[in-house]
Amino acid sequence: MFRCVLTAAALVLFAGSPVVHAQKQTIGAPPEASNMKLVGTNDLQARSAYQPTIHHQGDRWIAYIGHHGGTDNVPAPVNPMTGNAEPNGTSIVDVTDPAHPKYLRHLPGQEGKYESGGAQMVRVCDGRTLPKGDPNAVYMLRTFGSEAHEIWNVADPANPALITRIGGLKDTHKSWWECDTGIAFLVSGAPDWRTRRMTQIYDLSDPAHPQKIRDFGLPGQEPGSTGAVPTELHGPISTGPAGNRVYFGYGTNKGGILQIVDREKLLTGAKEPTPDNLRFPEISRLPMSAFNGAHTTFPMLDMPIAEFAEDKDGKTRDIVMIVDEAILNECGEARQMVWFADVTTETRPMMISSYTVPEASGQFCQRGGRFGSHSSNESMAPVYYRKMAFIAFFNAGVRALDIRDPYRPKEVGYFIPAITSATDKRCIPVEGGERCKVAIQTNNVETDERGYIYIVDRANTGLHILELTGAARAAAGLPKN
């Protein structure tokens, strides 16, 4: 009897311990946070979210948020503003007052579930910065599921108007648009290419009249080629005419490649997709381990490195932060994480450091859903650029990294939102069926010029707007709040 009492007492104590609490999120529990604070939230109509882009539009701040397709249980959630079931598309939210985000409009996307539908990607440029844009217009470039890219005029963000559509594709993904030139690197699936995702380069300086420049990819992906097909594209980031480089990330969670490309040669070189023409603008490649992919390749050039300040050469370094994407639930794959590459000597890029959330700090492999990195903020606004990076880490929330010394990146804050009744389950196969858990799945993150941090959830928990506090705020050089 005494043994039974002891056992029961131990079970009660164990059930109340922080370890167990850390393994399972519960509705109503507070968020887990360090040096980051919740400012405001919006449920995004319980739609699975991908890219947020925050745009300063007149005296307003507008968040444009791309969505994946719906789920098996809810393929087209009801939009409470219209009362209609709408395939997931783009959420447009006024975040001028970040404590009280105001949902303005849901713009439906392609029908289809998960990655087969929705409108995942979104970029925004002002008409007045595009060389041939309507100065009164604000243009939103978005994907339309797997079949098209679209440009909308969102000058009135509550009432977008379709401008143009580039269709006939077999896939789309994480495109890049230079607002000062209008050159767009559209991640597309051209029907005749052997890969699901490659680059279609367009001149979108006049968004109403897109001009195709060329198709681009790795030799072996082009039409008519044979043999092994190189890893598919995930997304490019351009430094524009001034930097004259485009950093392409290939791979998701396997066989990643960072490709450094001469932008001018890319835009003006011979356009026929022959192996030689595809190789011509390439400066170098950094092949990664077969265990890791390159979801985001974020350049941070000419960084002064304090440790090297007294050295005769190499005081500043060109760095590319590479973020892998975790795909499998409950740690069913090699760890996907963050890598820093020194590309100062461009033809010999080298990995110099890495970062991951310590799994044991939250028993994240047991929490459910994906654990590992997915993406970083991509804003180059001075508030955080080359100082602080924010990494979406699925069930480990968002992580704030002090990257002033990229040879020694250091976590200085984190925020894991609480789950809600809208948070969708994530399942893994077990013998004879499935076992499901509910956990936050912080998917993407972006920042604005004011320093607010926007994270969105893949498991339908919505948008959380955050700010830095304490030591993280000091590291970023922000005034005390």
Next chain:
Amino acid sequence: MRRAVAIALAAVALGASAVGAYRLVPSPAASPAHWREIAWPFPRDGWPAGRAFRCEGGACDGAELYVRAKRGFCNCDSGVADDDEVDRVADIDLIAPRFAAMAPGEAVALGRMRGRARRYDLARSGGVSQGAIGIAISRRCDLFVAAAQGTGDASAMQHAALAFLDTQEMKTWATAALDGY
């Protein structure tokens, strides 16, 4: 005359028995194929190693078959939609980096899993060409792939490989591999 008849009868009988003896020795094509497990022959890559087999007897005699699960595949709804997908995922590149498809692929099924199979010509060193089969089938967001190579008839090799993959033992293993065990 009687002697001649006896010799003729003996010759016919011996001939018949020789034919019988010839028929008793099974030809490689007529005997049932047996797939004997061998060591996985490839260096580690992004996916865990699978299982490898060599065909003994039958029409696939000498062919090798490599099978494994690839968990995590973005085309959860559309599955293996086209031949390009087979080119990309079916592990033919493990056998040889240079290969060319011989013809459009065809739809195949293993149990409830659907996908495609395609035949290839492998460019080997010394200019010797060899046939190969790539098979890719999907279960939700995961893939099960097989690649076979051999010098025999490609059609017979594909038939034998699919028949082997359709055995209960292999279906059980494929399910476990796709479940992550």
